Amino acid sequence: MFGWKMTLVFPNATCTLGTYAKFQFYHFLILFLIVSGESNLSKVKQRFKRTMQENNMMVFEGDEDQNSSLNCIYTQLHITAGGSEAPCAEHESKQLRAQLNETKLVNDEFSVNLSDIFKCSPGQEKYRTVLTKGVAGIGKSFSVKKFTLDWATEDANQDIDFVFSFAFRELNLCSGEKSLHELLTEFHPDLLHLTAPADYVNTKIIVILDGLDESRLPLVFKDNQVVTSVHQKTSVGNLVVNLMKGHLLPDANIWITSRPTAADMIPVEHVGLMTEIRGFNDSQIKEYFQRQFAEDLDLATRITSHIQSSESLHFMCQIPIFCWISALLFQEVFGDEEPDIPQTLTEMMAHFLSTQTRRRMKKSGGMPVKTEESFLALHREFLLKLGKLAFQQLLKNSLIFYEKDLEDCGIDMKEASVCSEFFNTVLVEEKIIHQKKVFVFVHLTVQEFFAALYIFDSFLNNDITELDDFLHMKDSEHTLLDLLKTTVDKVLGKAYGHMDFFMRFLFGLLVEANRRVLGGVLKTSGLSQDTEKKILTHLKSIQKKNISPDGCINLFQTMVEMRDHKVKDEIEEYLKVQDRSGMELTPLHCSALANMLQVSKNDLEVLDLKSYRTSEEVSSSCLTAQWVEHLAFGLRFPHSPLRDLDLSNNDLRDSGVQELCKGLESQYCRLERLSLSGCMVTKEGCGHLVSALRSNPTHLKVLDLSYNNPEESGINQLQEIKNDPEFKLRCDHGSIERIKPGFKxxxxxxxxxxxxxxxxxxxxxxxxxxxxxxxxxxxxxxxxxxxxxxxxxxxxxxxxxxxxxxxxxxxxxxxxxxxxxxxxxxxxxxxxxxxxxxxxxxxxxxxxxxxxxxxxxxxxxxxxxxxxxxxxxxxxxxxxxxxxxxxxxxxxxxxxxxxxxxxxxxxxxxxxxxxx
Missing domain, CATH: 2.60.120.920 (SPRY domain)
Structure with a gap:
């Protein structure tokens, strides 16, 4: 059963046994086999647990200089059931902002304990597969390690026999066809004796697939080859698909982790429960720094206070790894009593690279250079190659790199290994399966900063020959202003929506003080004094009608990175006065207002834009399909407080209503009043509303369809589906004339x-x-x-x-x-x-x-x-x-x-x- 050979010698045929004796003999034989099998299974299990305990007990946080006990540094993360459905092309900061607002609304009913992730509540249908989403650096892999360690140390889930864990960054390196058993033993040699199919069938198993967003495997769910045996060979990608679909190990539980960008790679029918890891709240941020600086609580308090005073830094410190970056940086900054304390993200990243350079110089001892600038200048070529790698992989939305990726950017592997020793707080080198190497930046924001460094240097030197795939600019000669304007257009487009922070860093590098910190890397030649002023004027003049709400907010935050606080100051002053008729709000002001509302710790019960004096670009009723998509998303995410939505006088048409109904039909939507008055809705749009109300019939009490053309059939459909006496349907002033655009x-x-x-x-x-x-x-x-x-x-x-x-x-x-x-x-x-x-x-x-x-x-x-x-x-x-x-x-x-x-x-x- 487990690979051991056993020889049974039966009595000579001439020797006879009585019937009872035969019965006793075979009875004891079967018991022997069962006990022997259970004993061997137990040995494999215990040996495997010991290995998993050794593999997960110690971890490094950020760099390899700080190898720590996982149990000592692990901070309990907030995991919730449900999870939001952010569009994949958007930057992950949007996910964080949604979580920041949502955290105030989440109660214990929706929280999930890490060790209980597969345990159903009373009356809840049992689920096989759990997909856990979370932005980069939020703690997904740490949670996987903590879950596995608690099982291995017998602190949790002792009803589970085996926890098999795979990281996609390692699966990517597995070539050729393999059986599941071969794949398991390749990653976990302790399982070599688990050979018989029954060994997998008769045990309780959890399979963890960590980092779906890092997968480079072809995952084909439609018409793929079905594999049911653990000994049947196929491609590694197909093994993963068959595990997810339940053809392989149908009784096992599957836990998948992913960044939001890749979560939709798995069809929803193969996901039993969607969960989401949320960032640190204020008390957890405070706890983190107190733990980091237990011997200097005054320093911990100063760092925490400074972070809370900066909107950008406070927002990013929801991410545990960003807290680690902040701890490294501010320990140096406050320790040296430097007058310039970073306030923006660009300042923070520039100082982070500078302080880590100083830190490495102290450790190197024998380095011939005397200043940070000369040290950076010594490694300038390598750092810019690193920036090229960061940018090329950022275009692909990829966070992990293999040796070939580095070689494609001109980085010699020996050079990479030597330099990574100096910059391992920036670039981390990991040895994985088969002693192969994988490289990652310590966090996505660090990768985006290095990408911005590379592009800024390329722009300054007008060297854009390798940027054709991004810029698509035909002429060979361009001013820095032209290149920056083109970058804005690209990043605000949907294809590059995940590069928001890259744009903020790029424009933040226009600030002379930031370039001065990076003097050994960036040259200032070719930068005219009025470029910064002209690009600010350009950012403020961009028409916002065709830009997503998050794109508008990103423009505002980009100006903050350039130390332009005029818009923010104006909106803060505007909110203080009672008579607001004297100032007209532009789209940029509204973006600043939206940003302030998102990061505010106070709940907003009513937001009536009609009470504000807005410019025509804002006040004209012109919601686009993209804006409706975001509205539908807001209706879909769990715990939404929205109860009253007035979309009157927007030319949504039936297609817009159909998009809106994707949110209205969600089980999380608690909308009570919806006004679609004057939205060019016909009986077709009524059909979409009927379908949505069938899916979510409980909450909507008032529906205003006045000044549309629902016709009698559309009205009848809605009245039939909502026979609730409390339901109020308004369809007055309807006619064919209402299906005209605008005020016509x-x-x-x-x-x-x-x-x-x-x-x-x-x-x-x-x-x-x-x-x-x-x-x-x-x-x-x-x-x-x-x-x-x-x-x-x-x-x-x-x-x-x-x-x-x-x-x-x-x-x-x-x-x-x-x-x-x-x-x-x-x-x-x-x-x-x-x-x-x-x-x-x-x-x-x-x-x-x-x-x-x-x-x-x-x-x-x-x-x-x-x-x-x-x-x-x-x-x-x-x-x-x-x-x-x-x-x-x-x-x-x-x-x-x-x-x-x-x-x-x-x-x-x-x-x-x-x-x-």
Missing amino acids: KYACDVTLDPNTVSKNLLLSEGNRRVSWAVEQQTTAERHKSEICLSQQSLKERCYLEVDLLESCSVVLAYGSVMEKRGECELGRDDESWVFTVADGHCYVEHGRNKVEVESPNWHSRLLGVYLDWEAGVLSFYRVSSDSLTCLHTFTETFRDALQPAVRLHLHSSVTFSSPV
């Missing part, structure tokens, strides 16, 4: 009342145009004005366009005002609103306030008027051929219908036109 869906027909036309005015064009009819007037009458009322009153959502010629006004007022007061009072009370064009200037009047609005040279003549009576919004727009520009918006609580009117002067005319 609210176009209304306005005609002028002939009974209000004086002898000085002339009506034409079906009572839509009124003009001043009398050419000659006395001097006294030249400044006289006339008013003409419309035949309609407006009490819903309306949009009209008015062609204005010469000096004239558009008025909206309550009907009672028109009847009882003279025209001279219009705009000078609280019951009328007036927009006036006079002598090339525009101004609005209401409540005795007269405000001039920005509209230099009123050339277009066409004025757009938008009224949302129920919402209390009245806006005036300048209309051009391809856009609307908001001139002014009034927010009121209207008490009655508004009647349009016009006021004319000599030579003026007004025409109400139908928006096309």
Whole structure:
């Protein structure tokens, strides 16, 4: 059974045994075999446990100089069930930000103990496979080691016979076809005697596959070769797939760890439970530094206080390995009482490389160089080759490198081994299976920083011949400004969305103080003094409509890395005042506000953007498909507090509703009120909503589909699926006209009342145009004005366009005002609103306030008027051929219908036109 040979000698055939004697003989024989087998299985198990204990007891944190007991340094991590579904192309900082907000909402019900990861709650369906996600450096591999060590030392999971652990970075090196048994014995020689198939069937096994994101194996789940025997040979990638699909070791549990970027490599039907490792909270950060500096708690307190004072550093210290980097750096910085204490991530990385250089120089003793700069200069060529490696692998979103990867970047292996001894706090060399080597940067941010170093040096020297795959620039000569602008465009694009920190570091290196710290590596020649100023201007001028929300935030944080805090200071000042009408918020201000809300420790119960005065680029209702994707993601992630979502007046169409329903149908969505008023929804969109409400029928109580075209069939579908008496469905003001883009869906027909036309005015064009009819007037009458009322009153959502010629006004007022007061009072009370064009200037009047609005040279003549009576919004727009520009918006609580009117002067005319 376990490979041992046993010989049984039966009595001579002539020797007879009685029936009872035969029974006793075979009975004892079977017992002997069973006991012998169990004894041997126990020996294999104990031997394997001892090996696993030895392999996992000691670990190094960051570099090989600090080999420590895992039990001593391990800090309990927060693991939750569920896990968010961040888009794969985004940078992992987005995942961290989601976790930072979500941590305040997670309760113990969703927490998972590491040792209990395969233990089901009462009434919960048993699951076979667990996928644990976590950003780089969050502690996935440490958790695997801790889980294995606790099993091996018999501190947990003693009902499990074997825990087999594989790292994908090692599996990548396994070539040819192998059986599962051969693969196991290659990694774990103690299992050589586990030969019979029954040995795997009759034992409880957990297989751990660590670091799916590092896999370079072809993992084909569709139409792959099925393997059911542990002795059947196939490719290593196919062995892994068959383990995940349950063809191999169907009774075993499978635990897979991965960065979020690769989690979707496994089809969801093969994952029983999704979990997520969350970062350190404030108390854990404090605990970490107190443990690191147990002999100097004052230093621990100073470091913790400094980190909490810097938004960027505090945010990154959610990651355990970043805490380790911070400990190494600030031990040197605070120990030497340096005046320049790093505040930004670029400053931190520059000082980190500098302090580690100093640290290595002290250890080397016999080095002929005397300064950090000369030491860095000595190794400049190697460091830039390292930067090239970092950049090339960053493009592939890869964190591990093999010898061939280094050789492709011109790095000699002997040189790498020698230099890694000096820079092993930056680049770590690991010996893995078959004594082969694998190299990793201590953290993704370090890799991104080195990539930025390489690119910055290439830009300074205008050496971009090897950057064609990234830049796609045809000309050979470029200014540094051109190269930086192109990089911004690339990183903000979806294909390179995972390179956000790279861009921050690249622009942070424009700061002279950061380059001075790295003087031995970076040359400053070729950098004009105004480049930094020009690129800041460019970043602020970028149109944000086609950029994701996280891309906008990244632009803001890039400026922070350049030590430009103007936008942040403006938004902080803006939030302090109660009257916010004096300052207009740009998209960049909104990005700063979003960033502040994300990192705030306080919960925000209501965010009403209508209460802020925003620029037209922000206020115009133009949610794109990409933005809806992010909204759907927000509805999907667990513990979301969102209960009320108003998307009114966005041209989502049925396709946008379909995307939104991906969040609405999630079991985690607790939305109670959803407004899709004026979103161009038809009966097809209603079908998507019906499907989502079938999947998640409990929570939604109010659905507003007014100003759409659901038709009777769409309304009936929704009413049938939601027969809850508390459910309120609104579908008023629906028609085919609502399936028009922008405000045109609210176009209304306005005609002028002939009974209000004086002898000085002339009506034409079906009572839509009124003009001043009398050419000659006395001097006294030249400044006289006339008013003409419309035949309609407006009490819903309306949009009209008015062609204005010469000096004239558009008025909206309550009907009672028109009847009882003279025209001279219009705009000078609280019951009328007036927009006036006079002598090339525009101004609005209401409540005795007269405000001039920005509209230099009123050339277009066409004025757009938008009224949302129920919402209390009245806006005036300048209309051009391809856009609307908001001139002014009034927010009121209207008490009655508004009647349009016009006021004319000599030579003026007004025409109400139908928006096309």
